[in-house]
Amino acid sequence: MRETEAGLRELGLGEIADYFVEAQAIVSPLKPEIKEAGDYYDCLEARGLMERIDELTGKASAKQPTLSGSPIYAAWTTYARVHPEKVFGS
Numbered sequence: 001m002r003e004t005e006a007g008l009r010e011l012g013l014g015e016i017a018d019y020f021v022e023a024q025a026i027v028s029p030l031k032p033e034i035k036e037a038g039d040y041y042d043c044l045e046a047r048g049l050m051e052r053i054d055e056l057t058g059k060a061s062a063k064q065p066t067l068s069g070s071p072i073y074a075a076w077t078t079y080a081r082v083h084p085e086k087v088f089g090s
Contacts, residue, residue, distance in 0.1 A: 015059075015060075026049050
């Protein structure tokens with residue numbers, strides 16, 4: 001999870017990384033319960049947490065709308081153009 005956050009920040013997606021960190025903090029303590037119940041949505045809904053997860057997902061999705069549908073892919077493409085030495089080596 002730290003790698004995902006670091007990668008998002010490296011790509012310049014700091015706000016999306018913040019949303020990811022918050023969502024992880026909500027879900028992580030519930031992983032055993034989610035695994036046992038077998039239903040992520042129902043588990044979070046029963047605890048009143050699904051609304052916040054949906055809100056974070058919406059914020060992340062709206063942050064960088066792209067034609068490709070993926071803000072991460074779009075940021076990666078930009079990053080590769082700006083930092084080819086980090087992507088392709090020297």
